[in-house]
Amino acid sequence: EYTQSRLLTPLGMGRSNQSVGEMLTDPDHATAYERRSGVVVPVPARPVTALAPAGAINSSADDMTRWLLAQLGGRVPRASGHPDGPPVMSPATVARQHTPHTLIPEDPTFPASTRHAYGLGWLIGRYREHRVAEHGGGIDGFQTECMLLPDDGIGVIVLTNTSSSAMAPVVAYRVLDELLGLEPLDWFGDFKPRFDAAMGGMREARSVRRVVAGAARPRPLAAYTGDYEHPGYGVLSITTDGETLRPRLGTLDLSMAHRHYETFDLEWHELGDQSHIFPLMFLSDADGDITGLTVPFEPSVDPLRFDRLPDAPARDPEVLRRLTGTYAMGPVEIEVALRGDRVLTVAAPGTPSLELEPGHGLRFGVKGQPAITVEFELDDTGAVSRLVAQPLGIFLPKPLT
Template sequence: MKQIVTLFLAVTCALTAVSQTKQKTPDYAKRLSGVEKELEKVLADQKVAGYSVAVVYKDKVLYSKGFGYRDYENKKPVTPNTLFAIGSSSKAFTAAILGQLEKEGKLKLDDLATTHLPQLSFKYDYMNTGITIRDMMCHRTGLSRFDYSWYLFNTSNRDSLIQRVKYMEPNTKLRQKWQYNNFMFLAQGMIAEKITEKSWEDNIQQRFFVPLKMTRSNTNIFTTQKDPDASLPYTLDEKSAITKIPYYNINGMGPAGSINSCANDMANWVSTWIMDGKFNGKEIIPAAYVRDASSAQMVVSGGRPGEHPDIQFSNYGLGWFLKSYRGHYLVEHGGNIDGFSANVAFYPSDSIGIVVLTNQNGSAATDIVRNILSDKLFALDPIPWNADAKKRMDEMMEMKQKVKNSTDSLQVKNTHPSHPLKDYAGLYGNPAFSEFMVTWKNDTLFTFIAGEKTWLKHYHYDVFEFKSVDKKDDSPEEDDNHFLINFGTANNGKIESASIEMDEPGQATVFARQPIKVNLSGDDLNKYVGDYDLEGMTVKIYLKGTTLMLLVPGQPDYETVSVGNDTFDLAIAKGYSIKFTVENGNSKAVTFIQPNGNFTAKRK
């Protein structure tokens, strides 16, 4: 028995010694030999203008190369230093600033968000007293995307943007469901600004770009546009042709996605994460935060294996998506902004990082290329990622045409607006979004939205389509967006609202018609002041500072808002207004315009 035990111990020790022997690192660079042929095919099959790639092992760049064109029309090639917008791949940068601040003792990720950012206020008290910084970092606040709020109504004023949050209705309870929300990353960037007393842009530059030698990177699209090795933005039109589109300036929502970078610079970023937050031996991101951020914080979806049984689970860390890719732990984040897509990924257990940046809008190429490279690096049987995606793209284009045809079939022909077109002109607003103005010119309705002038083409009844406008001569252009706006009529017969389907299909966001304020001086307002007889009842019009007030016996004082043409809306009574009759510079009468009729009072 003793001999058997001795033999068992000897074998165990031998096995332990073997397991502790340092395994030889695979020749990853050799495994990538000849990959260009496949990557060029992705370029052609996915109809991409261009993209760049970088692959790192620990702190070494194994491979970096550009494919296709940064300027498709002039055939200027992509290089590993070509600048692309990386969109939401920026989120890990913003969250990492807070990871640094936690180590510096400036905050804790489990602090209430509102304690660090007084400008941030949620709609309900339980949200203000419950939502932590960590909740915002992993998208579990109960708020859905509300992306059209910042995308269609962008502004460089971050205080203005963050104030919209308090009007956003949650659609689920706190921490109950993962829901992507860019405003929560704006808030994180603003928390960093408040604590450091530096702009988010300066924090990114000083905390990451400089120490990581990301000398090509910036946070401003105008800086990118001036760069001689910057990519132009492209999309596929309805005929799958590569088409140049305008740059989108995301500066206001910068912390959620305004970094512009190149493959070589981003290689340093992923290498830092692989090396537990160190770059060239110096800690840039706290190691404890690196582990926290790349560990599961919230379930995105069930992640049960589907078509590919060795691709499992779908979780979210802090600014990173987490997945199991064919037996390898994958940390990644995509990015999309007009004309650009990105995927930044690393396999912490394998010390491998992959960056793919492209100038195609909403591109599948970034994931395809990452997966092709991953299969080669890990010596896995290849999956036809590109062929499968090409088939899906062809099916999607066919489906788009069917959707267009079905949308056209929903149109009720030979109908007319219920009002003259000029009646739809006005200011419309929703506090969770912003305001937009509809104007009437040459018997045509226009609006200015998402930074562009847009034609409102009659669709049916009081529903209109958003259509592009030729920038040269303001003439309408036909396109296929089928983005609809539905005007609503009040009981008094006037247009009172405009509804647009925003974030959730089938759920319209209502923009109430707003009074267009006209600023008048005290002298201008004095002509309206006086007592008016309304069927034996005295109604008083008086000034409170520079505001015209209305006093009806037995009712509270009403503040009015000048909307021009001697007309004033009651500030707190929607649908109610007063219009003065002025002769020779003095008011002779006032007419009360309200849903149940119009009533005129003569001046005493």
């Protein structure tokens, strides 16, 4: 609402919005495309409402010229076409956005165009000895490049409807060269070989990734199914689909294939010419039960761990209620009780109760006692036949008197 009322509307950016649904109702909206394995195909627009407003603005060339003028400190024409509309930002505010706030490593790859700092929403650097403020944006099937030369009063916006290309900066640099009256540099000749090498390198690396021959999957597919949770990424659910595992994480288009041992290739089929493959590795405890998995979604940190959530029966209040009662091992008795609807406790007479933490099947850990597990075994009728407390002993249900 703030962005709409304080920026888009005053600038006359009437076709700009922050909703994919609203964009699709425009009869002249762009269709998103990507290159998949060398073939250009249409892809659905991805709703990114949670990123609004910063990463979810849909706009047009005409609207973006108004944004460029505002960033260059000039008065923007009113929506009606009259010149000298009111400024939406003071000159000091504009200058502050283009002022370095955070230093970044300077990449020497292209000496004619370098970046050494980040301002407020703008990368700051030099282009052929002219001060430049630049930023791009991209999502499935779209990529934008916005460049300003604040001291020269020049702004360029390049909008493309593919994210499988390096065209946007090449076009922007050529426009800057023309407007500055400089001999154009061969940016296409610089970018194209690097782009092709990167695409080819990914294909070659994938073809030779290490696979241990004969390292068969050590357990049936059903053993891997369940819900795995990470505090930041949410729940990664894994189910079976015939003879394969089917992963689900948010709206991502994912698949899984066994590589070796308990490592699977988690393949993300979106955003780029080639799918992204992450090695997903299942983790297990001393009893052989799967307790979690790791996936290196973020290349700059250790693989992210998703902990396995308790199986459904261990979270079912009705199932838990049937597990309560007195259990005996000779003269030693323990009492299993239900606290609320979903928490089992265990206690020996005269001792404080300990909370049981659900795990795989009807096996529970003992809170505060990580070396102890409690597993309920059922008979054919669904009644508890015995309680196995490792490493303490086997307890049998005590009949009601």
